[in-house]
Amino acid sequence: MTAKEIVKAFYNSDFANDAQIVSQFFHKDCELHWTSSRGFVLMDYKDLKEFFKGTRESYNSIRFEFTHLIEAGNYVTTRHTLFGHTIENPDTEAALAHFSAIWEVKEDKLYRGYEISHQADENDYASIASYKEIKI
Secondary structure, X not given: OOHHHHHHHHHHOOOOOXXXXXXXXXXXXXXXXXXXXXXXXXXXXXXXXXXXXXXXXXXXEEEEEEEEEEEEOOEEEEEEEEEEEEOOOOOOOEXXXXXXXXXXXXXXXXXXXXXXXXXXXXXXXXXXXXXXXXXX
16 A cells, blocks of 8 residues: 555544554554644654544544645645544534644554644634645
């Protein structure tokens, strides 16, 4: 598989229900450098296992909508919105956050991720419209 196909498969997987997500997609020596509205966090393989465990405990389903998915060798750049159905409100899907990420793929696994995110505001028409412009 190409780096782009691996990244697409990761984002198309069942984040909310698949306990094997980390072992299936992440390199044992992976790092995720993530800057969000809460600040910077550096996660390794063990941290990602905990993170996705929390995701499975909070959401019934998660999906991503992409505006950009660009491959250059072993690197894939994405721009996307995260949507989810929480356990508390399973009948309503909400836009949760907007992301830009750069993934390095090594040995057919996600090896290094550099991600920036901010909370989605469904009342901000310009922002939502910007993330609806599909450029793939």
